[in-house]
Amino acid sequence: MGERPEDHVKCQSCLKINEDPFVLECNHSFCRACLQQHTNKGEKSCPTCGTVFNSMEIPENLTRNEPGIFPAGSATSEALCSLHKEELKLFCLDHRELVCIICRDAEKHVGHKFRPLEEVVGSHKERLQESLLRAKKRLEDCQDLRKNCLEQSTYITVQKEKIVTKIKKAFEELRNFLNTEEEARLAAVRQEEKIKNERMKEKISALSREMTTLSDSIRHVEEHLASSSLSLMKTFQTTLRRIQKLPDKPELHGEALLGEAHHVGNLKFSVWARMNEMVSYSPVILDPNTLGPELSLSEDLTSVCFDEGREQRPKNPERSSTGSVLGCELNLNKTTWDVDVVNNTDWLVGVRWGDPCLPVKNDFCYIGFTRDKYFQTGFQIGSWNPPKKIQRIRVSVDKNKRTISFSEALKNTEISKITNPPNWPGSQAKMYPAFYTHSKKPLKIIPLDDVEDFGTHIFNKW
Known part of the structure; x- marks a missing residue:
């Protein structure tokens, strides 16, 4: 008489009838493939009831080259085509997927390009x-x-x-x-x-x-x-x-x-x-959030100097990486400010426009003094030697006329005037006073002490 299906035991995991099942001590039976996969995970318990055993080693007869078991050195199930059970040795460049030799000749891959797996x-x-x-x-x-x-x-x-x-x-x-x-x-x-x-x-x-x-x-x-x-x-x-x-x-x-x-x-x-005798109005206020790593500001934010024992500050986007400091944005169409430079031996005073968070894309115009020489940078590069040392620099910005001018403030003698510089930002663009120094003597913004001037600036601003 032939064997009947009921003469064999069903696997407790996949519920297939197995000719040679492996029965655990808890009487639950499993096929070789299911048990092999379970023990490869390091489990020492029954997949069905969870009974823990001291050892879950598979007997030798479970690793024989029998139906359902891959011998040592053969391809694993994931290396086989799910349709044809052939090894996946080719890569379809059109579908971007692994295929077997039979898949290559299938209708869905007609005209496609293939490459060996090792090449791709x-x-x-x-x-x-x-x-x-x-x-x-x-x-x-x-x-x-x-x-x-x-x-x-x-x-x-x-x-x-x-x-x-x-x-x-x-x-x-x-x-x-x-x-x-x-x-x-x-x-x-x-x-x-x-x-x-x-x-x-x-x-x-x-x-x-x-x-x-x-x-x-x-x-x-x-x-x-x-x-x-x-x-x-x-x-x-x-x-x-x-x-x-x-x-x-x-x-x-x-x-x-x-x-x-x-x-x-x-x-x-x-x-x-x-x-007004005890207070003053500064037309420019320096912004500590833009302060370069080697500079220090006064308590009222109107003067800046070089400081070796500098304060530790975070690297926020607005902070200058060039060692300069910006004033607050110029909101008026016309703004003028004076800077005391008489005791400073290394300075730059000027205007910068653009996004302070993107300094590399900023344009600028400076007047400066270093190594006993005066110079200008930004669209008109040059140097000159005034007859007497400059004590105060006056900077004037007129957005409507598109001009930036520098003057000797005490005598109101014009030094330089720039009209329509390249990349001029326009009347609505952001412009900032800019300062740099490598001297411990501060660059000081001169306040407006006169009540009339003070009131004029306030009313113009608001």
Whole structure:
């Protein structure tokens, strides 16, 4: 009699009937392929019930060259064509996939180009290597950027503390000024009140004395009028002289009251004008976020100098890699600022335009001094020797006229003027004052101390 299917045992994993199954101690049976795959993963438990065994080694009879088992040295299942069970030895260039010899002659690959697997694997490895290198480079970029972000996050806290301290200090100075000014004006009111009250008291006292004298004279005359005719006539002349000798008519002189209009008229404006003596307006403010690695700014952000013991700052996109520093963006169509350079022996002062985050794409125009020589850079390169050392440089930018000019500020003598420079950004483009120095003597932006100039700049800005 032939063998029946029920005489064989089903594999507990693939549920196929197996002629020579392997039965575990837990009585679950498996075909050779399923058990081989399971043990290759390092498992020592039954795939069905999970019973753990001390050993899951496959007997020798399970590695024989029998149906369903690949002998040592033969191709694995993943190396065979899923349709024809032949080795995948060719690569279709049109479909970009591995095929076997039978697939090559199939209708779906008619007219396609094929290459042996070993020929194409090299180029694919190279592409993978290139992609791998790019991925590693991108990972390094992400790591560098993350480190920079952490540095910036830490520096933001440092900046916050610094800014808060400066704001508190500035308002404390303003409060002290206002308190002092308030006390001075209140003291002036109290002083005037004291003087005018004393004058009024003296006037009242004098009037009281005159009133007493007049009252006595009136009473004396009334008594004589009531006396006998003989007595009246005997004292008539004396009584008449007494009643006729009257003091001058009392008058109240002007400016007796407090000068309220003087004390409170335009009070806020006059205090603001007085405040101008302790404050100043700078037409240019230097931006610490653009500060080069070897520079240092003053507390009020209006002067810059070279600093070897420099502060550690993060590498944010706006920060200059050339060692310069930018002022805040020029918002007016016409802006002028003066820079004190008298004690500095190595400096550049000028204008830069473009995106501060992309300095390599910026255009610029500078005037400078180094090695005892003056020079200009940016569209008009040259040098000159003025008769006397320049103390102040004046920079003027007129966006409407498309001009940049440099002058000696104290005598207002023009040094150079550039009209329509190449790549001029236009009236809406971003332009920035720019500064550089390699001297410990600061480049100082001259403030506008005059109230009228200060007000003009403020109103023009807003």
